[in-house]
Amino acid sequence: MSCRPSRVQGARPRRCTHARYPMKKQLQITVDSLSRRGFMTRSAAVAGAAVATSGVHAAGSDTLRIAMVGCGDRGTRDAVVFLQSVKGVELYAMADMFQDRIDSSLAELRKSAPDKVNVPKERMFLGFDGYKKALALGEVDIVMYLTPPGFRPEHVAETVKAGKHMFLEKPGAVDAVGIRALLAAAEEADKKRLSIVVGTQQRYAPQYLDLIDLIWNGRIGDIRVLKAHWICDMVDWHFHPRRPEWSDMEWQIRCWPFFTWLSGDHLVEQLCHNIDVCNWVAKAVPVACTGLGGRQCRTGPEHGHIYDHFAVEYRYGNGLTMIALAAQMYGVTGDVCNRIEGTKGVAYVTRGGAHIEGERPWRYQGNPSSGEGEMYNALAESIREGKPINECPRLAQATMTAIAGRMSTYTGRAVQYDWALKESKEDLRPAKYELGPLPVAPVAMPGKTPLV
Ligand SMILES: NC(=O)c1ccc[n+]([C@@H]2O[C@H](COP(=O)([O-])OP(=O)(O)OC[C@H]3O[C@@H](n4cnc5c(N)ncnc54)[C@H](O)[C@@H]3O)[C@@H](O)[C@H]2O)c1
Incomplete structure (x- = not known):
C-alpha cells in the first residue's frame, strides 16, 4: 500500500516544526534563552530530593571531566550544549563504534567549544567494548551515553560498577528485560550516591x-x-x-x-x-x-x-x-x-x-526553553554539591x-x-555483539506476533 498524505481539513502538509533542527540553530536557541534566565535557581528547584555528602568527584579538582559514548548527531549536540552551558567542564574521552563518527563529532566540538575539548588520540576508543576503556580512566567523572537505547541497560550497569556519574539520552531501554536491568542498576547507583540525569529535557523547561x-x-x-x-x-x-x-x-x-x-x-x-x-x-x-x-x-x-x-x-x-x-x-x-x-x-x-x-x-x-542547559547544570551542580539526582526510575517508567x-x-x-x-520475557538483544551476520526479524503482525 502506498503512503497517502493524511490531511486535517484545510491544513497544508508542512515539515514538522519540532523535528531535529540543524545543530547551529538548536544551539543558538538554547544558549540565547539560557543567558536570559537565572537557570541555576530553577534547576536546583527541579533537582528534587537530595542528601548532602562531601561533593568530591573523581578528578579531585574543580573541573568535571566528561567521556562521551556515542558520537553521532544528537550526541554531539548534547556534548556541545553541556560544554557551552556549564562552567568548569572538559570533554576528556570519546568512544564510538566507528572512527568516522568520532572524527566528525570532534571536528564539530572543536569548533563549538574549542577551550573545553581535550581528547588526544589515546583517549578515543572504538568498538562494542570501547566504553569500558573510557570507564577505566580514573580522571573521568561523568559518562554521557548517546548511543542507540538498545545498549543502554548494559552500559548503565557497567558504569555504576565503575562508580561514575551519568547523563543518559532517552529512551532507557527497548524491552522489559532491559527496563528491569536498568532499574536494578539505578538502585545500585543510589547506594553509591551517583547522579544520573536523563535526556527528557522538558522536565527542566x-x-x-x-x-x-x-x-x-x-x-x-x-x-x-x-x-x-x-x-x-x-x-x-x-x-x-x-x-x-x-x-x-x-x-x-x-x-x-x-x-x-x-x-x-x-x-x-x-x-x-x-x-x-x-x-x-x-x-x-x-x-x-x-x-x-x-x-x-x-x-x-x-x-x-x-x-x-x-x-x-x-x-x-x-x-x-x-x-x-x-x-x-x-x-x-x-x-x-x-x-x-x-x-x-x-x-x-x-x-x-x-x-x-x-x-x-x-x-x-x-x-520557552528546550530545558537542555538547565539539565546539564543540574547534573554538574548535583555532583559538585554532593547531592545526587537519580532520574533513572522515571526514565524507566516513561x-x-x-x-x-x-x-x-x-x-x-x-x-x-x-x-x-x-x-514479560521479551529480550530483543542479538545473541552476540559482533560486526558480522545478523538476520532482520520479520515485521510484527498483530494476531500472529506472540506476546511474550
Ligand atoms: N533528547 C532528545 O531530544 C533527543 C533527540 C534526538 C535523539 N535522541 C537520542 O539520542 C541518542 C543518539 O541519537 P543520535 O541522533 O545521536 O544517533 P546517531 O546515529 O547520530 O549516533 C549514535 C552514535 O552511537 C554510536 N554507537 C552505536 N552503538 C554503539 C555502541 N554500542 N558503543 C559505542 N557507540 C555506539 C554510533 O556509531 C553513532 O555514532 C538516541 O538514544 C536518541 O533516541 C534524543
Missing part, C-alpha cells in the same frame, strides 16, 4: 514547569484526557543506503532507528518524550493499553522492520486516559505536542510555548509505558503495564 503547576492547582478543573502526539515526516531519519562493505550488524547500527532491538521503534524512541509528560502530569503510570499501527511508507527491507504509525490508548485506572499518536510518514500535518483536557479547559504545551484555553485562559509569557504500547500494537493484544514490567 520553564513553560512545562509553569503549566503543570497550574494544572495541578486546578486551572483546567479535573483532568480527563492526556494527549501525546509526535506526528512528523521523519520517515528517513538516520537512513543511509547500505554500503557493500557493511556487515549486517554495521548496517543495523548505522541505521539503528529502523531496528526494534536498537531503537524500540519510534513510539519508544521518539514519543517517549511526550508520554513522559503525560505520566508527569498524571503523577502515575497507566495500568493498561491497547494499540494499533502498521507501516505504509516503510514498505521495503531498506527500512528495517519498524512501523511508521501508532495509535495507543492508555488507561490509568481512575477514569483518566492517554491518547498517544505517533507517525513518521510523508506528507502528514506535523503535530508535536502535549494536550491536557480538563473539565474547565484545555492546556497545550510544546518546546516552543504553553497556553490554556477555557474558563481561565493563560499563556506562558517567559522565554520508556516502559511506551514499550507496553508497542507490545500491544505489534501483537494486537491489550497489555497490562504491571504484567509487562514484571513478567
Whole structure:
C-alpha cells in the first residue's frame, strides 16, 4: 500500500516544526534563552530530593571531566550544549563504534567549544567494548551515553560498577528485560550516591514547569484526557543506503532507528518524550493499553522492520486516559505536542510555548526553553554539591509505558503495564555483539506476533 498524505481539513502538509533542527540553530536557541534566565535557581528547584555528602568527584579538582559514548548527531549536540552551558567542564574521552563518527563529532566540538575539548588520540576508543576503556580512566567523572537505547541497560550497569556519574539520552531501554536491568542498576547507583540525569529535557523547561503547576492547582478543573502526539515526516531519519562493505550488524547500527532491538521503534524512541509528560502530569503510570499501527511508507527491507504509525490508548485506572499518536510518514500535518483536557479547559504545551484555553485562559509569557542547559547544570551542580539526582526510575517508567504500547500494537493484544514490567520475557538483544551476520526479524503482525 502506498503512503497517502493524511490531511486535517484545510491544513497544508508542512515539515514538522519540532523535528531535529540543524545543530547551529538548536544551539543558538538554547544558549540565547539560557543567558536570559537565572537557570541555576530553577534547576536546583527541579533537582528534587537530595542528601548532602562531601561533593568530591573523581578528578579531585574543580573541573568535571566528561567521556562521551556515542558520537553521532544528537550526541554531539548534547556534548556541545553541556560544554557551552556549564562552567568548569572538559570533554576528556570519546568512544564510538566507528572512527568516522568520532572524527566528525570532534571536528564539530572543536569548533563549538574549542577551550573545553581535550581528547588526544589515546583517549578515543572504538568498538562494542570501547566504553569500558573510557570507564577505566580514573580522571573521568561523568559518562554521557548517546548511543542507540538498545545498549543502554548494559552500559548503565557497567558504569555504576565503575562508580561514575551519568547523563543518559532517552529512551532507557527497548524491552522489559532491559527496563528491569536498568532499574536494578539505578538502585545500585543510589547506594553509591551517583547522579544520573536523563535526556527528557522538558522536565527542566520553564513553560512545562509553569503549566503543570497550574494544572495541578486546578486551572483546567479535573483532568480527563492526556494527549501525546509526535506526528512528523521523519520517515528517513538516520537512513543511509547500505554500503557493500557493511556487515549486517554495521548496517543495523548505522541505521539503528529502523531496528526494534536498537531503537524500540519510534513510539519508544521518539514519543517517549511526550508520554513522559503525560505520566508527569498524571503523577502515575497507566495500568493498561491497547494499540494499533502498521507501516505504509516503510514498505521495503531498506527500512528495517519498524512501523511508521501508532495509535495507543492508555488507561490509568481512575477514569483518566492517554491518547498517544505517533507517525513518521510523508506528507502528514506535523503535530508535536502535549494536550491536557480538563473539565474547565484545555492546556497545550510544546518546546516552543504553553497556553490554556477555557474558563481561565493563560499563556506562558517567559522565554520557552528546550530545558537542555538547565539539565546539564543540574547534573554538574548535583555532583559538585554532593547531592545526587537519580532520574533513572522515571526514565524507566516513561520508556516502559511506551514499550507496553508497542507490545500491544505489534501483537494486537491489550497489555497490562504491571504484567509487562514484571513478567514479560521479551529480550530483543542479538545473541552476540559482533560486526558480522545478523538476520532482520520479520515485521510484527498483530494476531500472529506472540506476546511474550
Ligand atoms: N533528547 C532528545 O531530544 C533527543 C533527540 C534526538 C535523539 N535522541 C537520542 O539520542 C541518542 C543518539 O541519537 P543520535 O541522533 O545521536 O544517533 P546517531 O546515529 O547520530 O549516533 C549514535 C552514535 O552511537 C554510536 N554507537 C552505536 N552503538 C554503539 C555502541 N554500542 N558503543 C559505542 N557507540 C555506539 C554510533 O556509531 C553513532 O555514532 C538516541 O538514544 C536518541 O533516541 C534524543
